[in-house]
Amino acid sequence: DQQVKQNSPSLSVQEGRISILNCDYTNSMFDYFLWYKKYPAEGPTFLISISSIKDKNEDGRFTVFLNKSAKHLSLHIVPSQPGDSAVYFCAAKGTNAGKSTFGDGTTLTVKP
């Protein structure tokens, strides 16, 4: 029973264009969501997060949107750069839960 799903294993976009990575969750107790970025042979690093009381959070080129009714969030990267090429993990946690539950990741390739 996968509670956090990233249905697209991979995404390829042209440099300068928008990258949109999607994530769906099933557990209604989740109320905090995070995106992590992972390069090969390294650990994931935190990118951006959003609380369930918001529907949008922006940080430079990165924006996360949350649709609670649809249990869906997305990460927008504008403009995309070749250095953004990495695996992106969506994660979710509940208020009183220490652990974060991760999706399987989406591999983003940004072509020059």
Added chain:
Amino acid sequence: NAGVMQNPRHLVRRRGQEARLRCSPMKGHSHVYWYRQLPEEGLKFMVYLQKENIIDESGMPKERFSAEFPKEGPSILRIQQVVRGDSAAYFCASSPAAAGFNEKLFFGSGTQLSVL
């Protein structure tokens, strides 16, 4: 300020041997999490520890796996009698002691375990 330190980076074991993976959290962090990434899969939660206490071990296999985070020293993930299916990347993450529920995780670079 050193990040989360994991060692060894690579560990090769033969079937039936024991594997010990070590994790030193960031300075000031007293919450440690272990995740496993099997080939072609995502990060799967294994265990959450605070100093000297196991808080959540719901992701740990029932047998052969154990974890500790002693008062002094690193957190240890121990796998006894390893099998080929244990081959994976094991990531440790830490978070600050005083953080509320909005805790982001700081990950180490992982230990790649290969079982021959």
